[in-house]
Amino acid sequence: MKLTLKIWRQKDAKSKGGFETYTVEASTHMSFLEMLDVLNESLIREKKEPVAFEHDCREGICGACSLVINGQPHGPWAKTTTCQLHMRQYKDGDTIVVEPYRAVAFPVLKDLVVDRSSFERIIQAGGFISVNTGQPQDANSIPIDLDTASKAFDAASCIGCGACVAACPNSSAMLFTSAKVAHLNMLPQGKVEAQQRVLNMVKQMDLEGFGRCSNITACEAECPKGISIENIARMNREYWAASLGSEKIA
Amino acid sequence: MSWFIKFITSSLGQKLVMSLTGLFLILFLLVHLLGNMQLFRDDDGYAFNAYTKFMTHNPLIEAVAILLYIFILLHSIQGVALWLQNRRSRGPQAYAVKVTKTTGTNSFASKNMASLGILIFVFLAIHMGDFWWKMKNGTAPVVQYEGEEYQDLYTIVVASFQVDWIVILYLVAMVGLFFHLLHGFQSAFQTLGINHKKYTPAIKFLGWVYAILVPLLFAAMPIYVYFFK
Numbered sequence: 274m275k276l277t278l279k280i281w282r283q284k285d286a287k288s289k290g291g292f293e294t295y296t297v298e299a300s301t302h303m304s305f306l307e308m309l310d311v312l313n314e315s316l317i318r319e320k321k322e323p324v325a326f327e328h329d330c331r332e333g334i335c336g337a338c339s340l341v342i343n344g345q346p347h348g349p350w351a352k353t354t355t356c357q358l359h360m361r362q363y364k365d366g367d368t369i370v371v372e373p374y375r376a377v378a379f380p381v382l383k384d385l386v387v388d389r390s391s392f393e394r395i396i397q398a399g400g401f402i403s404v405n406t407g408q409p410q411d412a413n414s415i416p417i418d419l420d421t422a423s424k425a426f427d428a429a430s431c432i433g434c435g436a437c438v439a440a441c442p443n444s445s446a447m448l449f450t451s452a453k454v455a456h457l458n459m460l461p462q463g464k465v466e467a468q469q470r471v472l473n474m475v476k477q478m479d480l481e482g483f484g485r486c487s488n489i490t491a492c493e494a495e496c497p498k499g500i501s502i503e504n505i506a507r508m509n510r511e512y513w514a515a516s517l518g519s520e521k522i523a
Numbered sequence: 524m525s526w527f528i529k530f531i532t533s534s535l536g537q538k539l540v541m542s543l544t545g546l547f548l549i550l551f552l553l554v555h556l557l558g559n560m561q562l563f564r565d566d567d568g569y570a571f572n573a574y575t576k577f578m579t580h581n582p583l584i585e586a587v588a589i590l591l592y593i594f595i596l597l598h599s600i601q602g603v604a605l606w607l608q609n610r611r612s613r614g615p616q617a618y619a620v621k622v623t624k625t626t627g628t629n630s631f632a633s634k635n636m637a638s639l640g641i642l643i644f645v646f647l648a649i650h651m652g653d654f655w656w657k658m659k660n661g662t663a664p665v666v667q668y669e670g671e672e673y674q675d676l677y678t679i680v681v682a683s684f685q686v687d688w689i690v691i692l693y694l695v696a697m698v699g700l701f702f703h704l705l706h707g708f709q710s711a712f713q714t715l716g717i718n719h720k721k722y723t724p725a726i727k728f729l730g731w732v733y734a735i736l737v738p739l740l741f742a743a744m745p746i747y748v749y750f751f752k
Contacts, residue, residue, distance in 0.1 A: 279619075292619065344622035370620045377614040442623060442634055443609035447534075475535055484612030485534045485605050488710040489633040494624040502626075503718045509535055510716030516530040 274299055274365035278312065280324055281372045286382050292370075301361040305348060306331060306338060308360055325384040331356040333497065336432030339439070340385055341372040346436035346495045354434060354497045374435055376444035378481045391481040392433050395450055398477035402457060403465045415461050428456040430498045437492035437500075443484030448492035450478045451508035452500045458511055468515035475512055537605055542714035544598040545707050551591055552737055562744050568677025569668055575676045579658060599644050606637035627727070632706035639703040646696035653683055684748035693745045697738040704734035 276297050283290025297315070299308040306328050313323035329337035338355040342348035348358040363369065371385065379387040429452075437448035454471050457463030463470070486505060493502045530536045558578065561570040578584055623630055632639070657663045658674060666675040683689050708730030712718075717726070 290616075341618060341620075344618060344620035345624070372618055372620070375614055375616055375618055377612050440623070442613070444612040444614070445609070475533060479534045482612055483534075484609035485537060486714075487605070487609075487633065487636060488628065488706070488713045489623070489630070490625045490628050491623045491630075493626045502713065506713050506716045506718030509538070509714060512533075512535045513539065513716065516526070516533075516536070522526050 274301065274360070274363070274367075276308070276363060276366075277368040279368065279370045280385070281381075282324070282384055283373075283381050284383065286380055286388075290381065290384075299360050299363075301359070303360045304331070304356055305340075305342070305358040305360065306356050325382075325386045327386050328356060333357045334432060336434035339374050339387060339389075339435060341374060341439055343370050346374065346439040347434070347497050351494075352497055352499050354432075357497075374439035376438050376483070378444065378446065378483050379435060379438060387435075389433070389435050391483070392435060392446070392449060394481065395446070395474055395477045396433075396453060398473040399453060399457070399470050400466055400473060402462050404462060417461055421459055425456050425459040428452045428459070428500065428504050431456070431496075431500050432498060434497060436495050436497060438483065440491040440495035441484065441486075442489060442491065443487055445486040445492070446478050446481070446483040447486040447505050447508065448496065448500055448502065450474050451502075451504035454508045454511060455504040458507075467511070468519050471508060471511045472515050472519075475508070537601055538714045540597060540601050541605065542711040544594040544601070545711045547591075547594050548598060549704070549708060549711070549733070556737055556740055559744060560740070562677075562680065563747060568666075568675065568681075571677045571680075572666065572668070572673040572675060575658070576673050579674075595647070599640065602637060602640050628709070629702070629705050632702040633710070636703065636706055639699045642699040643696060643703060646692065646699070649692065650696075653689075654679060681748055681752050684745045684752070690745045690749050694742055697742040700741070701734050701738040704737065705730065708733055 276299055278295045278297055279292045280295060281290055282293045295312055295316075297308060297312045299311060303311070306326070309324060309326060316323045327337045327339055329335040331338075333354045333356060336354070338347070340347070340355045342355065342358070347353060347355045349362060350358055373379075373381050373385045374387045376387075378391040379389055382388050431449060431452035433449060435446075435449070438444050438446050441448075454474055457470060458467045488502070488505075490502055493500065531540065558574050559571075561574045564570045623634060625633060654676060657679060658676060661674070663674040663676055663679055666673050666678070684693075709723075709727045712723070712726050717723070
């Protein structure tokens with residue numbers, strides 16, 4: 274099938290970008306990224322600059338692929354990443370608009386590649402968990418009920434792709450941050466530093482210039498891992514409790 | 524106090540301000556509505572004016588009213604500040620194509636809370652200028668019931684609601700209020716950290732009922748006066 278692609282091209286972080294139109298011959302069996310590979314191979318043959326986009330595992334677990342495809346982060350399929358989106362979604366003659374994530378905290382580096390290191394800094398602000406070194410202890414020596422463990426695991430399945438920020442009209446990173454806070458704060462291993470963790474991560478999130486959540490829930494709708502906004506409510510609770518309840522003055 | 528300033532000016536602190544002031548204003552709307560229902564009584568305004576006198580001469584209510592003015596201002600100023608902050612966070616380059624899917628919220632309402640809020644604020648300024656200001660400055664006419672003097676707010680209200688543009692303004696504002704409440708009611712609880720399998724469905728249902736019923740009854744007042752008085 275023949276497709277028209279309108280792709281955001283931008284030389285580097287400082288340049289002004291714009292849309293370029295391309296046509297590509299794709300098969301319905303290709304993934305979206307494979308279709309972009311085909312486009313890039315033809316651009317290279319024509320001695321033109323290939324389109325820069327991020328990808329790594331191509332099986333939906335690394336969070337590297339991004340892209341806003343026809344207005345939706347990771348395209349139209351629910352709970353999938355861009356690499357899991359397949360061209361059978363599209364018909365011959367379709368036009369597809371491909372843009373980078375748009376947020377001040379995710380500056381465009383080149384074409385469709387954005388700098389998501391603000392997420393890394395939020396994770397770093399979360400700090401460590403206190404565990405004993407030496408021989409691993411028996412798993413059953415740390416009591417936890419199945420429901421809590423499952424909820425913590427659901428939160429932990431966040432791959433940090435940033436679709437929540439891209440989807441949010443406010444460019445808020447609260448779904449991401451809350452998933453990371455909830456994941457560790459629910460587990461016995463994360464309890465020791467729980468209060469400090471939520472305070473530090475929220476502080477870093479604010480410093481990075483992300484917007485403020487207004488409970489629109491676009492993040493939840495677009496999250497490739499189906500992370501729930503329940504985590505945001507949990508982060509809110511933990512943050513009030515840590516701010517008002519802890520004895521730290523500064 | 525520095526820890527408190529830090530807390531209340533953080534992203535989550537600002538959300539808490541919106542949530543708590545919002546919930547107070549929701550509660551106020553209900554009280555305001557129940558009082559104003561006196562307008563529907565067919566007694567030439569006696570019950571309405573008596574209610575007005577009570578509301579303006581009770582020291583406890585006067586004190587709560589001051590709190591109300593502060594909360595209205597806090598909610599408005601904080602709301603505009605958040606709106607500006609969120610526009611900055613999005614950056615100068617808008618998406619060429621943007622689809623906003625949501626889960627469990629009305630996307631028109633949730634995306635337009637600031638615009639709806641500004642509409643309600645403008646309405647509030649006109650509304651208070653029309654009624655509240657006249658009462659406070661004693662420019663309202665005086666009426667006597669059984670020898671006792673009352674400020675005749677009833678006559679002012681009835682006169683205002685004969686004017687086409689005022690009636691239309693009130694109806695538009697109540698549609699705005701419907702959408703603002705539709706998102707705001709349940710959103711306030713989520714911000715407080717209340718997202719629970721047992722309670723959230725009930726909160727969302729109550730939010731719908733409240734968002735429909737309260738603006739509808741308020742809207743009924745100008746319509747009733749316009750057509751039947």
